[in-house]
Amino acid sequence: MGFAGAMAVAMTVDALVGWPGGLFSRIGHPVTWLGRLISLLDRSWNRSADAPAIRRIAGLAAALLVIGLCVALGWIVQAVLSPRWGGVMILGILAWPMVALRSLYDHVDAVAQPLQSGDIDAARLAVAQIVGRDPATLDEAGIARAAIESLAENASDGIVAPVFWGALFGLPGILGYKAINTLDSMIGHRSERHLYFGWAAARIDDVANFVPARLTGFLFGLVSARFSAALSCMVRDANRHRSINAGWPEAAMAGALGVRLSGPRGYHGGMSEEPWLNERARDPLAADIPQGLRLYIRAMALLGASLVALALA
Template identity: 70%
Template sequence: MGFAGAMVVAMATDALLGWPDRLFARIDHPVVWIGKAIAALDAYANRESDSPATRRSAGLAAALIVIMLAAAAGWAMQRLMPSGLRGAVLSGILAWPFVAFRSLYDHVAAVRDPLRSANVEAARKAVSMIVGRDPDTLDEAGIARAAIESLAENASDGIVAPIFWGVLFGLPGIVGYKAVNTLDSMIGHRSPRHEAFGWAAARIDDAANFVPARLTGFLFALLAGNERSQAMACMQKDARQHRSINAGWPEAAMAGALGIRLCGPRSYNGAMANEPWLNGSARDPAAVDITRGLELYVGAMFALAVVLAVIALV
């Protein structure tokens, strides 16, 4: 079955189980382990007294250390795997924690449910768990927009990208990618502390997500039914306007598929960011569009699993 079969096992296991709270309480989560290593290197090597050039070099070294250690751990585990079906199943179970299929669905549905009941405060609290913008500034359309954008972007970062690298390189690929993604989320943002130190982490993440982001966008467009051509056109027209070289592809495809506008101005820490609209002439989203987005997401991930299963069997 090979690596493709192992990734199908990982997706199926996560869809069925997620990451159980009892298991999390006992051993944390492998991504938490990676995060602790990143935090330790950040505290040790990111010195404010150093020059920006020195901090940039230190950040590059820290990123490479974390990625290589993570990939090496994956390689060591893969070396222990038997061949054939049993090896693919065991590899898939080991890859399972690095696929966020179910948790992404649950987090976005947690925004949809109170919004559908007109409980705006609860919806704001839920959306604050998955986006960095100021939740108090969001009306119902802003909450729905944030949830759908997070769904589209994290479908790429949390499922398609790790699966992509897992299919190519097995456990070293999926574990190494998760290290890349965790580095970006922890130190890859433009804050005074991480502008220089996290520069390499952000650039590596951009490279690692370049192909998966576009694959995710095309998956959304292909599964958009009667809106397929609109989704494809919106992606081709608007994806490059996004501030991220990658996130615009799945977000624009989702916007076109649902017939809504995404992105646009938003507030971070009290400061307005005038982001361009994706599918700007369309209407604002509502709670029902989160449901439609979740349905498209599930359909696209199921289609990905079917393709991988066919590859594994052939």
């Protein structure tokens, strides 16, 4: 059955139970454990008095240390597991916390529910949990756009990418990817503190997400009733996005739903003038978020079925 079967198990378990709140309150989550290590390295090795080159080297060393520890841990655990069905099941359960299938759905649905009922203040509070833009500047279209963009991008980062690397390399692959993605989310942004220290983390994340981002966009297109529109929008507009990867699933989602995404948005530090994806389409509304969630469910079901087919083959 192999690694593909284990990833199918991980997706199934997460879809059914997510990461229970009681479990989180008792032991946290592997990502929070990683976050503590990354924060410690950031405080210890990222010194503002150092020259930019030194800070880049320190950031590269920190990234390689975190990734190396995760890959080594995964390899050690995997080495003692039987390759038979029992070992595959255990491997899938161990990989389960690295897949954010249900969590992503719940966070986006938490935006859709109040927005559809007309409670824009509650919708702003909910969307602020998943995007960094200033919620006070968002109207219905802005909230819907932010939720749908987060759904598309995080489908790649939170599900397709970890499952992709897990299917290739098993537990070392999925743990290594999760380390890469957590590093990028914590230190990979272009703030004054992390411009140099986080440079390596951001570049490694770009490489790790290159194939999964495009695969996610293709999955959205395959399960869409607007297959041609989704794929043509993805091919035409993906490279207009500020990210070399996020534009692919976002553009495919925009074409599949027949809405425009990205564009100018307000952050707490001011406005960011981003280009539109699917520019000539209409703005998204509250009802488009559930449509996006249904597309997401179909795409993830197709991914899971593909893993099972690979395992049985």
